[in-house]
Amino acid sequence: GPYASDPQRSPVLKVNTQTPFNAETPSVLLAENFATPNDIFYVRNHLPVPRVNPESYRLEVKGEGVKTPLSLSLEDLKTEFPRHTVTATIQCAGNRRVELNRVKPVRGIPWTGGAIGTAEWSGARLRDVLLHAGVREDKIEHVHLEGLDNNPLTGERYGGSIPASKALSPSGDCLLAYEMNGVDIPPDHGYPVRAIVPGVVGARNVKWLASVVASKDEYSGFWQKNDYKGFSPSTDWNNVDFSTAPAIQELPVTSFITSPADESILTESSGETSEVTLRGIAWSGGGRGVVRVDVSADGGSSWHTAEIIAGADQPYNRAWAWVLWETSVPLPESREGRVELVCKAVDRSYNVQPESTGPIWNLRGCLSNAWHRIHVHIPK
Numbered sequence: 404g405p406y407a408s409d410p411q412r413s414p415v416l417k418v419n420t421q422t423p424f425n426a427e428t429p430s431v432l433l434a435e436n437f438a439t440p441n442d443i444f445y446v447r448n449h450l451p452v453p454r455v456n457p458e459s460y461r462l463e464v465k466g467e468g469v470k471t472p473l474s475l476s477l478e479d480l481k482t483e484f485p486r487h488t489v490t491a492t493i494q495c496a497g498n499r500r501v502e503l504n505r506v507k508p509v510r511g512i513p514w515t516g517g518a519i520g521t522a523e524w525s526g527a528r529l530r531d532v533l534l535h536a537g538v539r540e541d542k543i544e545h546v547h548l549e550g551l552d553n554n555p556l557t558g559e560r561y562g563g564s565i566p567a568s569k570a571l572s573p574s575g576d577c578l579l580a581y582e583m584n585g586v587d588i589p590p591d592h593g594y595p596v597r598a599i600v601p602g603v604v605g606a607r608n609v610k611w612l613a614s615v616v617a618s619k620d621e622y623s624g625f626w627q628k629n630d631y632k633g634f635s636p637s638t639d640w641n642n643v644d645f646s647t648a649p650a651i652q653e654l655p656v657t658s659f660i661t662s663p664a665d666e667s668i669l670t671e672s673s674g675e676t677s678e679v680t681l682r683g684i685a686w687s688g689g690g691r692g693v694v695r696v697d698v699s700a701d702g703g704s705s706w707h708t709a710e711i712i713a714g715a716d717q718p719y720n721r722a723w724a725w726v727l728w729e730t731s732v733p734l735p736e737s738r739e740g741r742v743e744l745v746c747k748a749v750d751r752s753y754n755v756q757p758e759s760t761g762p763i764w765n766l767r768g769c770l771s772n773a774w775h776r777i778h779v780h781i782p783k
């Protein structure tokens with residue numbers, strides 16, 4: 404079948420679907436490393452993985468918005484443009500979808516919290532390549548990014564677009580990346596070239612990149628126009644009109660407790676029953692960066708500010724990567740039984756996470772960023 408040439412994967416990944424392959428990083432492993440190891444980085448594929456010959460690979464740079472269309476080999480991309488490295492977090496729009504599903508059913512892969520990861524990406528700047536093609540900066544509004552993967556039945560390719568201002572901004576840090584954490588990008592993550600659009604939803608970080616098109620118009624494909632959008636909790640599948648909402652680009656602030664694991668039992672012997680040590684991740688889109696993470700062991704009556712243990716020193720408005728955080732919290736006096744632990748983050752614009760999932764419920768289960776709540780059990 405069309406999936407026969409999909410690559411081997413790590414057994415550590417938590418698989419949601421095999422064909423296409425969709426799997427997340429077990430959330431207890433997320434905060435173990437600042438850069439997520441490639442083999443346990445979540446995979447979100449809509450289609451079979453295209454196997455690309457690096458010798459014959461070409462990236463087409465074209466569209467009404469460029470004076471000189473380019474057809475670049477992998478070698479051209481590596482040798483004709485300065486190599487630029489960016490540490491960026493990528494998150495799927497549907498990460499934490501299961502929490503919305505508890506309110507009311509939503510459509511989509513039931514990601515828990517592991518459809519997010521951070522890597523050091525290296526490649527040519529998208530801006531440099533567009534300038535080399537003689538981009539007409541004042542004539543374009545969008546840059547289309549289209550992949551080589553296509554639907555075996557219809558031939559439709561995966562693609563999306565980003566605002567031209569993001570693609571062209573020197574501080575936007577968009578890449579045509581050929582390396583992930585210092586090695587060739589693995590087949591599942593877009594070999595040989597993928598777009599990295601820091602601070603922007605995973606869906607626009609197009610893998611197995613075939614073309615870059617400078618245009619007046621937004622990309623017209625399904626995943627740009629009829630998916631990856633947010634709606635009111637009152638919008639359902641009978642009344643939804645996808646043309647009324649803008650495509651998701653920058654993601655909202657989020658945080659997640661990665662340890663202890665949800666529903667775990669704290670033990671007397673490890674000294675965990677008077678206080679508990681929490682660890683996790685926090686991130687915001689648009690390069691806004693996380694300035695604070697608060698944790699509560701009493702449902703949000705009192706808060707403890709966590710220590711940012713990695714990622715605190717990122718540049719203003721270019722904080723593309725997550726932070727890792729840790730803190731110890733005293734457990735409540737009457738602490739037998741089940742205790743709720745909560746975290747919430749604040750980003751550089753002082754945006755906060757919503758307290759609950761109800762008011763942010765949407766039919767497609769995107770943008771799930773409420774306070775993260777877990778439960779631990781304390782034996783009598």
Ligand code: MTE
Nearest residue numbers: 445446447449495550561605606608609610
């Ligand atoms: N690019 C192509 N060509 N095909 C895809 O299916 N999935 C997108 C994006 N880029 C996709 C793609 C989505 S929805 C996400 S969340 C990210 O890739 C996931 O990137 P990863 O698999 O490297 O984690």
Ligand code: MO
Nearest residue numbers: 495496605606
């Ligand atoms: Mo995604």
